[in-house]
Amino acid sequence: MITKPDACMSLNGRLARLEAERDIALARLIEAACDHRIGALIHVGSLGRGHGDAFSDLDLIAVPLLHTSPSKGRDIFAAAFGGQALAAVTAPRNAPVGGDYQAVCVQTTDAALWIDIYVWPRQTARVPADGNIVFDHIGVDADPRSCTDLLAAHTDPARPAHPAGGATSLLRVAVAAKYLARGDHKRMAAKVPQTAALTFRPASLRLHAILDTVTEPELTTAVAATRNLVDLAVEQASRLRLEDGTDRRSPTC
Template sequence: MNRTAAAGALARLAAARAGWLDEALDVIASHRFVDAVWVEGSLGRGDADALSDIDLVVAVGGSVPPEVFADPVSGLGLPGGLLYTRDKPKNAPAGGAFRSVCLELVALPVLVDLYLWPTVTATMSATARLLYQRGDVRPPRSGLDFLPLLSQHPNGDTQASDPYQPETALMLVQLAAKHLARGDHERHAAVLRQMQVRPAGTDTALLRSILADRVDAKAHPHLRAAVAAAHRLIDVAEHPSGTPIRAGSSAAGGEVR
């Protein structure tokens, strides 16, 4: 892959992510227990690029089926090709749920951090973008950024992630590759430290080595497609432009439904 091909892949990815978000919003809003949906992070602020994750918050009220909290992905019926999920209860707001979801869009991995938040306490951050509300009452808005806001609603879980767990390793390799593609070597190095890895050789070769060491596709055949998608993302990172394609218009930048 050369730089032109990498730029084309990023343009297709931005369009595919926008399309997925529109489709997901239709599906999520169809559930009677969903009161509001919004995006946080760069999609909320309006400064996302093609490599940005989706930080998606769903405010739920009424009689939510228990299976929705147990498995938000299937419980909500999220669309798209699922590569893997990571359950990290520590990230959930009190009384809610959290699931990190990796999708395959145009052959590349895209991470969705999905938060279910009970409507009685659900609050948008200062930079959140509201996508959907049921009725006339909007969720309250805080003056805080998202992570400080979440910290005000702890659920009591304090367990940290294991960087050697296969799904966590995949996620961290993808995050490191994204920073390389952006030309952000400081954040790339920070992710390597989180993986307890010292830089060695070329950056992309190291990421491929980590995948080989920590994600055994033979032992975890359900992760083969995820490993292949991660390698394709590393291909893109080998030809960084430093300015990935900005996100196009979508539900993330549209009117509230």
């Protein structure tokens, strides 16, 4: 179970531990992808671009060797983390046509870690300009477009979006928290409009209030982990303001 992080450990120490445990999670995902006949694995998002920080999520494109199973991404998560997943969100609108998308929240010592996997059919898969190849046994072609632009070209806006419910609320709060940590209030408000025009401490209280509405018993541990993430973000935002008195801009995803 997630508990309140050790207050005796410095903020730098907790952020370093979060990064180290995220690296362990990535290693487990790579091993599971190899075991589940994934032909290529591509790291995208801010970490894929090499511009990430401790608050960055893991974002991966998985290209199967053969026919794409709708559950391929979920099989990888299950193999990597077993019953350790705290919450999951499936959003077909985010998936490439013929593929799959799932976001899963997993446990770390200090906070929630969200992992996004896009299962992309081999026929249309490309390595985006801002992607980093983890491994590629099938020769996926490169593309000059960004991952965001590639997804826009290969997704179907008529498919269902993020479902209503506690898990989606947790995901949105977690994404807002990383923007809070970076002093990026515009992106935070875009993800959670209730934080618009608020400074970082009132915004964090608003995020906690949203977490109060997540009452599903199976999400109790995920809620606690997300609360810890928000609190870490507040500490980081406070430190940035003390250092230079201004908002900063950091990685975008």
